[in-house]
Amino acid sequence: MMWDWHASLNAQDLVRTHACDTRPAGVECLLLTGATGFIGGNVMVAAINAGLAERLLCLVRGNDAADALERLRANAIQCGLLASRAAWLTVDNVLLGSLDSDFAPAAVARLACVTHVINCAAMASFSSNAQVTRINVRDTLRFASRFADSPALRRFVHVGTAMACGTRRGTRGPRGTRISEQDASGDDASHLVPYTRSKQQVELLLRRDFPGLPLVVARPSIVVGHTVLGTQPSASIFWLFRIIHRARRYTAGPLTRIDVIAADDCAQALLRLALKPDLRFDAYHLSAGAGAPTIAQVVAAMDEAALSEDAPAYRMCPASDLPVLAHDVARTERISNRRLIERALRLYSGFAELGYVFDNGRIREEIDFQPLSITDYVSECMRTSHGVGILEQMSWDFKA
Template sequence: MMWDWHASLPAQDLAARAHACGTRLPGVDSLLLTGATGFIGGNVMVAAINAGLARRLLCLVRGVDAADALARLRENAIQCGLLRSRVDWLTEDNILLGVLDSDFSPAAQARIAGVTHVINCAAMASFSADAQVTRINVQDTLRFASRFAGSATLQRFIHVGTAMACGTQRGPRIAERDAGHGGASDLSHLVPYTRSKQEVEVLLRNSFPDLPLVVARPSIVVGHTVLGTQPSASIFWLFRIIHQSRRYTAGPHTRIDVIAVDDCARALLRLAVKPELAFDAYHLSAGARAPTIAQVIAAMDEAVSIDGEPAYRRCPASELPALASDVARKERNSNRRLIERALRLYSGFAELGYVFDNGRIREEIDFEPLSITDYVSECMRTSRGVGILEQMSWDFKS
């Protein structure tokens, strides 16, 4: 099938022929994508274009005008790996100008009314304590979804959440059945982002019971299997710190559930276009195949041809100030407090050691994500010459 696209030459030829003749997946008349200028959404856009859906793709993009929005869209498409020969496949016809809470013109509303599939990737994914996180991820998302309430044409509304919406009061293995309805509103969370994703999931289901809603909950999304950190360096800076320092607050045998963004994007597209789905919520995760921290560190050692001495060890939280100072000194950066704050924040996630069951998604679409141990070398290659503080900016935007 065309939506099962991989970057082989025959597949590239197939995508080009599909675009030239306007071939599309049956039933996918108009696919509306939000967040297309972001990390996950940008990779979904590339996957959709490579699947021959460029002429049926509508991207919600902010901009001064359509030309400005198109320029931003094309720039991110290239960053996310779209072949430059295909950039011209994106035109102003692919642009729905605005943001989640926009007051759309009658012409734009007419285009929205014809949408058959939605993949909602738009969110403020910063781990900063910013009031915009709740506004965008909850209120604005609900207003956007309300436009499809009672739609006679909409067949599927994929909402991209996060596996960590489960909160912190769980055992180490998170059953996929628990991903369905968000749970209690008083769940403990480490950051406002995960709380906002849990809250909006519950509100979407309760506010719009007739919406053909499917929630996709990615685990930790780090890097790209081919492009490494080129599309985004989000979270990989933490792996670099742990690798360099050989210590952190999680034990060496703690599992870390990570998937690559291109695996995540293809899974989202498959969930969107598959005519029938067995469930209304899925984990997009490494699951039982999630590697341990020690295995990831060993793969990073191999990537840079070192023997792994000294061995990685678990350290107490009391060592984090010294660890932050070491990083700041090596980076020749005086912002030790930001580094320490980030290390403390992420230590909370690492110490949970969550593994998110992915039995549903594996059965539904034969989901087989590549282990980070198999592509971490590309992440390291594309991080050469890039400062850790520079990479941290992906996660601390405010």
């Protein structure tokens, strides 16, 4: 199969049309969870463009199969799939339910035929909602148990997070704190939010409880925007970049690196990890790695996109400045809840100050992973964010 990481949109369509005529061998049924979400939606698009529409099965909630199908098609289009190709999706692509569902015998029979799984389903929220642990740990384990003894299954790709490593890992160097895949193998209790802790817990339990599962864990770093569509599929985390750009300051130094990848790059990597017959490792960072830009470089790219001349240089500020920064944002955005902004800024400052750079050597060697730097597509994120409020974008990350 031919892959083109970063062609123009028209060129991508030509590549994908060709790919539809060269369907991956050995894939009888690819089960995708989280297809109505951000990363999962982009995986769905990548799979359809790779010629897998007839072999794709999506676990989707809905009032009925027709309702679930409508949700699938809508998210596929939002994630960049041509409307004509979204029409390829039918009720045959729908497995109605969720991670914790009790499936009827007919659905169980369909699950028994699954040869590949990409599990993107999760509650990706930085809130303290108890559902984060319930869905990301308990329900995920229940779902995985259905495949523990499956003779048909060849690959189970579980989407974790690079920050599952916790906050006390890695080796500090001049280019940031380098984190290898082995750094996430232990049980580090130090986490900034329940989400990253839940991802560490479930990864450990999947390996302990289901040793026969053909498990591969993919750990994306920070996923922000889309290389072509900007924030159209999701505005997650980009609100923070907007605040930093406007304020010209934050609690991380200008040379602190921000390890960010785009959702479509992440999705293509997940699909290739699922389909490649043989892999050398059972865990991979999907990250910018050594190519991660500094905060100052991202701000400069945003200045260029905004045609800002003679803008003040970005500078590091102490945490004591965050209340003032939050007040300025609340006033400008006409947000009454200044404390919400301040809490969010403090939370993300914890991640930014770590300066983690996740080693992506494994994934580069395995599938020639070449993620586009956020500095090269941040202009699209800014364009698609025009007229959208900060609070509206924050809602992607603080789901109730």
